[in-house]
Amino acid sequence: MTSTRKPAPPFGRTLCAMITPFTEEGALDLDGAGRLAARLVAEGCDRLVLNGTTGESPTTTDEEKAELVAAVRGAVGDRVALVAGVGTSDTRHTAELALAARKAGADGVLVVTPYYSRPPQEAVTAHFLAVADAAGLPVMLYDIPGRTGTRIEPDTMIRLADHPGIVAVKDCSYDLLGTQKVLERTELAYYAGCDEQVLALYAVGAVGCVSTAANVVPAHVAAILDAFDAGDTGRARELQLRATPLIEAMTGAGLPGTVTAKALLSRLHLPAGPVRAPLLPASREAGDTLLALHTHLTTG
Numbered sequence: 001m002t003s004t005r006k007p008a009p010p011f012g013r014t015l016c017a018m019i020t021p022f023t024e025e026g027a028l029d030l031d032g033a034g035r036l037a038a039r040l041v042a043e044g045c046d047r048l049v050l051n052g053t054t055g056e057s058p059t060t061t062d063e064e065k066a067e068l069v070a071a072v073r074g075a076v077g078d079r080v081a082l083v084a085g086v087g088t089s090d091t092r093h094t095a096e097l098a099l100a101a102r103k104a105g106a107d108g109v110l111v112v113t114p115y116y117s118r119p120p121q122e123a124v125t126a127h128f129l130a131v132a133d134a135a136g137l138p139v140m141l142y143d144i145p146g147r148t149g150t151r152i153e154p155d156t157m158i159r160l161a162d163h164p165g166i167v168a169v170k171d172c173s174y175d176l177l178g179t180q181k182v183l184e185r186t187e188l189a190y191y192a193g194c195d196e197q198v199l200a201l202y203a204v205g206a207v208g209c210v211s212t213a214a215n216v217v218p219a220h221v222a223a224i225l226d227a228f229d230a231g232d233t234g235r236a237r238e239l240q241l242r243a244t245p246l247i248e249a250m251t252g253a254g255l256p257g258t259v260t261a262k263a264l265l266s267r268l269h270l271p272a273g274p275v276r277a278p279l280l281p282a283s284r285e286a287g288d289t290l291l292a293l294h295t296h297l298t299t300g
Helices: 030-042 062-076 091-104 121-135 154-160 176-185 195-203 218-229 233-242 244-251 257-267 284-299
Strands: 014-017 047-050 081-085 108-112 139-143 166-171 189-192 208-211
Touching: 014 218, 030 047, 030 062, 047 062, 062 081, 062 091, 081 091, 091 108, 091 121, 108 121, 121 139, 121 154, 139 154, 154 176, 176 189, 176 195, 189 195, 195 208, 195 218, 195 233, 195 244, 208 218, 218 233, 233 244, 244 257, 244 284, 257 284
Parallel strands: 014 047, 014 208, 047 081, 081 108, 108 139, 139 166, 166 189, 189 208
Antiparallel strands: none
C-alpha cells in the first residue's frame, strides 16, 4: 500500500515529553506535576507524554507511574489526551504497566523497544504484538536504537502496522530513508522524537512531534508546526533554526534532556526538582547557559 496523505494524528500534534517533578527530598511531586501539565497545555501542547525517558521512567516505581498519570489527569481533565510510557525490557511487565496506565486514566501508551537484551526482529515483533493485544489502548511505538541497542527495522514497522492497535511511532531512529519507507507503505502516524528533526520529519509526512524542548518552550515548538501548516515554510524554517542553540544545549551537549530540562525549569521557577540517581544535576555553568539561551529565544 502506498500512502498518499498524512494519517490523522491519533495523539494530537504537539506533544511534550514531560519531566516528572520531584520534591527536594526526591519524592514524587504530584501537585507540581499537575501545575506543570496545566501550563504546558495552556502554552501550546495538545497532548502530554508521561513516564517516558525524559520523565525518568527507569527510576520511578510502578506505583509512582500510575500516581503521576492519575494526578495529571486530575489537573488537565478530559480536554487533553495523555500517553503513558510503559516500555521495559520485559514483555509481561510492559503489558502490566499498560493495563495500570489505562486504569489510571491514560488514553494511549508509548512502548519502547526492549533494551539491553537486543532481541532479533522476530522477537521485537512478538513483543509489540503481545503488548498491543494486552493494552486495550492505542500504541505508539518508540524507535530509539541509540538507547535500546535495537532498531525497529522498517520492514518490522510495516508488519506491525497491520495490528489495529498500533497506530503511531515516536521516531528517534536518525534514519530518514527508513522513515520515508514506512511512511510510504503504511498509515502509521509518525512523530518526530528529536527536537532538531521536528520540521524535517513534519515536511515528509510526520503528523507532529514528541518534544523535550516543549517542557520549556512549548509555544515555540507549536509555532514551528503552525507556520508549516499555514504554508509559511520560510517562517517554519526560521523558527526551527532559531531554536537550534537551545536544542543543542538541551540534548546535544553531553547531558540527558531530563537533566537540562529540569535545570532550566528550576531557573524559570517552575516545578521540576532534582533528578534521581544515577543522573546528576546540571552544573551552575550549564544552568546559566541554558537560561541565557532560553531568554534569547523567547525575547529575541
